[in-house]
Amino acid sequence: MENNSVSPLPDATGQAPMAEFDKTPPTPPENNLPMEDLPPPPTTVTIQEEKEKEAQSEATHRHYEEDNEWGCGSWFEYTLVVVLASVLLLGSLGLTLFWVIQYRGGFAWREDPKRQFNLHPVLMVAGFITFSGFSILLYRICRCCRRIYVKLLHTVFHALAIPCVALGFLAVLDSHNLSQPPIPNFYSLHSWIGLVTMGLFAIQFVVGFFSFLILLCCEGATAGFRAALVPIHASFGLTTFVLAIAAAVSGLTEKALFTLGDAYSEWREEGIIINALGISFIALAILVSFAVRSNTLKSDVKVAVADHM
């Protein structure tokens, strides 16, 4: 049985792989209600029959969701979440670029430590938030694509994040070390959170790449292991994303106080832009967590309803 799923299921319940095998007929959204509101159960359907139906449809490629399973409510929610998240992911990167170019003098490498520092927020936001965010959201956006394509695209987006994060890290180290006098490294809460985030990101990438792509070479033998790893990978992935946002929020606060100082309290444009950036990141943390979680809505409801029918 093909079992190369990496669909993000943030709770480590082990339900993830199960739900993916579920092939019961689609249930309308109103079934997402307590049992009293359910239609009378069709008592003749045994669980064994369900399993047989499932086995029949295994020959076809599995997709994240079938087109005809979407009600209007689902379409509306899908569009809202995907559009809003995309706007925030791209908008926050754009706003970071605008802030840095308009108020902090743009970029440099080596010749001006202050302008070299400016690469740090832009590259970290690009890597940890925009690329990683879209990479997670792929599981929500590409509901009708073949899983292996989504998985490869997920890897590509995360792979694109790596040079951004690495260069962003080098930029701040260099900028600190080249300053006169040099600025110490890794003393602040921001840097501690950032280091933890980078560590988690690296572990996730290596483990994910090895488990969900390399281990496909012996697909059958590793199916159980890979299925068990899915919810763990998804939980830690979401944790990494939220940690990146905590790092961004503390970093923005640091930068605002270091560069604006007392002027931060005078409601200058730059302070408001920094705050708006922080709030966008917070909104993204909530929205992406919600988007990935509600990705499992349909299958969860199906499992739960089928169990009581």
Next chain:
Amino acid sequence: MENNSVSPLPDATGQAPMAEFDKTPPTPPENNLPMEDLPPPPTTVTIQEEKEKEAQSEATHRHYEEDNEWGCGSWFEYTLVVVLASVLLLGSLGLTLFWVIQYRGGFAWREDPKRQFNLHPVLMVAGFITFSGFSILLYRICRCCRRIYVKLLHTVFHALAIPCVALGFLAVLDSHNLSQPPIPNFYSLHSWIGLVTMGLFAIQFVVGFFSFLILLCCEGATAGFRAALVPIHASFGLTTFVLAIAAAVSGLTEKALFTLGDAYSEWREEGIIINALGISFIALAILVSFAVRSNTLKSDVKVAVADHM
């Protein structure tokens, strides 16, 4: 059917109320595996029979989990999560008190704005993190208690958080306004995140109190509404907790830079204590999210496995 559940199920999947009605026999932890590893399905068990069994056990009071459903793994995980979370919840409050008393001169009200400010971190950590954290964890700690008791205790803990948050808010406002010259309010990212957190907390308390306690007066008529509200309340509750931690992290960064300034980079004791506090909060965000999520482990696995047996 009694339906006064407020068990925290962080995903807005609507699966929550369903899973709670599930009364299939407990399945051992090793069933949390892909289908290939399941024992041969007992083909004679129809879903209708499941439902009859369920109806038979409805007369008894519902508990969050039965004692005999716990395997050793579950006990170990339960103890680890509850002990670690309790240590971090109480430890971070203790560390905040130690920091403020040892390094910031203790407390005052009105006569010294700087020492009045010290009430702000302590009271906010007590209200938003320690009380709220234990209140959320109750659903994990009291797995064998009657739901209505857990619910009342959840309300009491959140009610205890209210005066802490209110006084903590007054303390910082007063401290800013009494300073010479007065310090402006609500200009920083920390204050913006804090305001959003307080707003969400208030909405959650009012909606939760009204829906899950007052509406019990007409229990039958409101069962569907209350059941539908459970996952929404749980998701927003966890969001509020994580937002409070984002506010704490940005607040700690602000305070470190305002009071320590350049000395922050000299690895002084106070700076390390502030960073340790921030990291404890981050650990709590991860641990509490995990604890509440894995609370649904058993029932989720049961639903998923039952569906495929």
